[in-house]
Amino acid sequence: MSHLEITRGTQVCIKQEALQSTKKSKPLRAEHIHGKTVAFSLFMWVIVLLFLIPFYVLVVYAFKTREATMLNNPLSFPASLYLDNFSVAIDKAKLNVAFLNSLQATVLGTILLVVVCSMVAYIIVRKSRNKFYAIWQYIFLAAVMLPFQTIMFPLYKNLCNMGMLNNLYAYVLVMVGLQMPFNVFIYIGFVKTVPIELEEAAQIDGCGRYRTFWQIVFPLLKPITMTVIVLSVLAIWNDYQVALVMIKKSKVMTLPIAQQQFITAQISYLNLASAACIVSILPIFIMFIFLQKYIAKGIVAGAVKG
Amino acid sequence: MGCTFHRKVHPSTEFHVLYVWKEKPMKMRKFRHKLIDFTFLIPALILFFGVMAIPFFQGFGIAFTNWDGFSATYDVTGIKNFLDLFHDTQVYTAASNTLVYTLITCVGVNFLAIAIAVGLDGNVVGKRFLKSAMFVPIITSLVIAAFMWNRIYGEVFPTYLGIPSPLTFTAQVIPGISLVCLWRDTGLAMVIYNAGLQSIPEDMKEAARIDGANSLQIFRHITFPMLAPAFTTCVTLWLGYGIKVFDYPYVIVSGGMAKAATTLGVFVYRTFFTNNKAGYGQMAALVLLVIVVIVTSMTTRLLRRREVEA
Numbered sequence: 302m303s304h305l306e307i308t309r310g311t312q313v314c315i316k317q318e319a320l321q322s323t324k325k326s327k328p329l330r331a332e333h334i335h336g337k338t339v340a341f342s343l344f345m346w347v348i349v350l351l352f353l354i355p356f357y358v359l360v361v362y363a364f365k366t367r368e369a370t371m372l373n374n375p376l377s378f379p380a381s382l383y384l385d386n387f388s389v390a391i392d393k394a395k396l397n398v399a400f401l402n403s404l405q406a407t408v409l410g411t412i413l414l415v416v417v418c419s420m421v422a423y424i425i426v427r428k429s430r431n432k433f434y435a436i437w438q439y440i441f442l443a444a445v446m447l448p449f450q451t452i453m454f455p456l457y458k459n460l461c462n463m464g465m466l467n468n469l470y471a472y473v474l475v476m477v478g479l480q481m482p483f484n485v486f487i488y489i490g491f492v493k494t495v496p497i498e499l500e501e502a503a504q505i506d507g508c509g510r511y512r513t514f515w516q517i518v519f520p521l522l523k524p525i526t527m528t529v530i531v532l533s534v535l536a537i538w539n540d541y542q543v544a545l546v547m548i549k550k551s552k553v554m555t556l557p558i559a560q561q562q563f564i565t566a567q568i569s570y571l572n573l574a575s576a577a578c579i580v581s582i583l584p585i586f587i588m589f590i591f592l593q594k595y596i597a598k599g600i601v602a603g604a605v606k607g
Numbered sequence: 608m609g610c611t612f613h614r615k616v617h618p619s620t621e622f623h624v625l626y627v628w629k630e631k632p633m634k635m636r637k638f639r640h641k642l643i644d645f646t647f648l649i650p651a652l653i654l655f656f657g658v659m660a661i662p663f664f665q666g667f668g669i670a671f672t673n674w675d676g677f678s679a680t681y682d683v684t685g686i687k688n689f690l691d692l693f694h695d696t697q698v699y700t701a702a703s704n705t706l707v708y709t710l711i712t713c714v715g716v717n718f719l720a721i722a723i724a725v726g727l728d729g730n731v732v733g734k735r736f737l738k739s740a741m742f743v744p745i746i747t748s749l750v751i752a753a754f755m756w757n758r759i760y761g762e763v764f765p766t767y768l769g770i771p772s773p774l775t776f777t778a779q780v781i782p783g784i785s786l787v788c789l790w791r792d793t794g795l796a797m798v799i800y801n802a803g804l805q806s807i808p809e810d811m812k813e814a815a816r817i818d819g820a821n822s823l824q825i826f827r828h829i830t831f832p833m834l835a836p837a838f839t840t841c842v843t844l845w846l847g848y849g850i851k852v853f854d855y856p857y858v859i860v861s862g863g864m865a866k867a868a869t870t871l872g873v874f875v876y877r878t879f880f881t882n883n884k885a886g887y888g889q890m891a892a893l894v895l896l897v898i899v900v901i902v903t904s905m906t907t908r909l910l911r912r913r914e915v916e917a
Contacts, residue, residue: 441655454666456662510644
């Protein structure tokens with residue numbers, strides 16, 4: 302009972318800390334809104350909107366007919382909303398197979414990454430006085446810097462010899478292996494802040510390592526787990542280089558490779574290609590809207606603490 | 608008397624229980640615990656060795672041979688591959704392209720990210736929306752980014768600005784690719800600088816303002832020094848990204864201009880999979896690794912020292 306109460310207490314503490322750190326930016330005060338502020342705001346809006354122009358072009362193209370895309374007025378609004386592009390694009394691109402492959406790879410890979418990285422980070426931190434465990438922290442740090450090109454060909458050859466090219470599960474394992482060092486690093490930074498007293502209490506009550514980890518430590522890691530999930534989803538969903546090396550058959554193709562093929566094939570139908578692009582951005586965009594605060598936190602955790 | 612009886616029996620039973628429980632199978636239990644702890648490491652080790660460590664060491668075996676990547680036989684040629692790199696004009700093109708790309712993106716991303724992060728830290732209406740909007744480019748896949756920018760360069764630039772697409776000129780193709788990277792990565796760097804800005808105490812700036820410092824002086828003497836750790840991280844990160852870059856030039860430029868847009872990363876890839884020179888490519892990849900390690904570790908050390916001084 303006692304350790305349960307402590308757990309809840311710490312969770313509240315951590316949540317409050319997190320709240321304080323996110324709410325730090327000061328609110329706008331009424332006396333500050335005058336001409337200068339308006340001008341400066343306008344200036345910042347213009348700059349940021351410049352960054353969004355490519356999306357505007359994409360959306361405008363997706364609603365135009367093919368003839369309209371050739372009129373040399375790429376920024377103009379479509380004369381009428383031509384919705385057929387989307388149905389034709391989805392039909393023609395056959396992106397649904399690639400979409401399911403990407404979804405499968407992303408979900409599997411993310412789950413694996415969370416499980417593997419949290420476990421290894423936990424044991425590295427808790428046994429840091431043991432040299433055998435402590436050294437892995439440095440090995441993983443060095444591995445973050447390793448360019449993929451250095452291991453690309455031997456890895457390709459090994460997979461080829463094992464007959465694991467064009468295998469979605471092998472692809473997932475490779476992605477997990479490549480993403481692991483970075484995510485372990487993010488987790489290590491966070492596990493260090495988890496108080497050890499809770500685990501000691503649990504162990505005295507007879508909890509083994511596994512139960513202690515999954516029932517007490519892992520729930521406390523939730524904020525950073527969300528971050529790792531978001532970063533892994535982005536990394537695997539958008540991966541191009543590894544998929545390019547490992548996957549050639551259309552049956553196991555992931556979305557970026559399929560997009561590339563579709564765009565190359567339909568380059569004279571810009572409206573269709575644009576519609577296909579929008580359709581394949583949407584899922585990740587929706588995820589972003591719901592989880593954006595974790596993205597920001599995660600990059601900071603990985604970059605500044607690392 | 609009842610009291611003493613209680614005191615005598617209760618601790619002794621507990622002691623007894625502990626004694627039996629702990630002493631006898633101590634060694635076995637300790638070993639079992641160690642084994643259980645080790646299982647936490649096993650999945651990570653399997654993945655690490657399978658995906659990274661073993662291929663990494665195999666790479667050294669390939670780099671000193673003239674293997675083409677698929678034949679059963681090959682000769683060990685020693686450091687010939689290494690020397691050949693210096694006589695290859697393609698390597699020089701790739702190296703200078705990589706240098707230009709890395710300089711533009713590293714300077715540009717950090718400059719833009721600091722400017723926009725500091726700008727959005729001030730009194731701006733709707734800054735939370737703007738901060739989120741800055742991040743949207745990074746969530747789009749590079750393939751789509753390349754498609755969008757081909758529209759911008761190919762159609763918007765000539766129509767509205769009267770500038771032909773930079774991707775059609777040998778001299779402008781790398782700056783053109785760099786601009787896409789600036790567009791996509793600035794939001795990412797901005798998030799890191801944002802965190803640095805949050806850690807600056809507001810009263811410090813307030814005090815400087817009361818003492819008569821203008822915005823520029825505050826930025827020069829307070830904001831920028833306080834951003835030093837984030838600056839170190841970002842510069843090192845984007846130097847590394849720049850030197851290793853493969854996907855930006857590979858995806859954005861296709862066809863005839865692809866040769867002019869070759870970076871070291873693309874050169875390694877083509878040597879492996881188009882030219883079938885595995886030994887040579889692996890040597891180039893190892894040289895790339897050495898460059899990345901030297902450049903990033905030197906910048907980190909240099910910038911960390913500056914942090915301390917500031």
